[in-house]
């Protein structure tokens with residue numbers, strides 16, 4: 793296991809998009825279209841929140857993995873390279889001290 797796993801996963805997703813296969817869940821999502829993919833991203837996001845709230849690490853790891861996979865499918869569906877996201881994260885990593893100065897009234901938001 794290494795940090796190339798996301799790149800490999802994205803390549804598999806791209807391959808499924810280019811070469812539809814029987815029994816592939818990724819192909820099923822592409823076939824259903826972007827609204828279905830967005831619905832799944834929303835569901836997995838909500839399930840991640842619930843798992844984290846419940847505080848069971850294994851469940852949170854599983855839900856984060858589902859969410860990341862569905863985000864890969866969303867990127868591929870919209871022809872956005874994973875490298876665009878990685879490059880943006882890399883660009884941000886050059887910057888530290890990102891906490892914005894908050895007014896007293898912003899504390900509860």
Ligand SMILES: N=c1c2ncn([C@@H]3O[C@H](COP(=O)(O)OP(=O)(O)OP(=O)(O)O)[C@@H](O)[C@H]3O)c2ncn1[C@@H]1O[C@H](COP(=O)(O)O)[C@@H](O)[C@H]1O
Pocket residue numbers: 801804808815816817818819832857858861
């Ligand atoms: N990482 C994943 C991955 N994570 C989650 N899932 C699937 O996402 C689905 C989410 O489950 P849900 O219960 O929310 O959804 P569901 O009831 O099965 O179906 P719908 O609600 O979408 O109708 C499950 O079917 C999981 O198997 C994934 N399916 C595929 N991958 C990766 O994609 C690769 C290719 O998979 P196929 O496209 O199936 O060949 C695999 O080798 C994996 O690396």
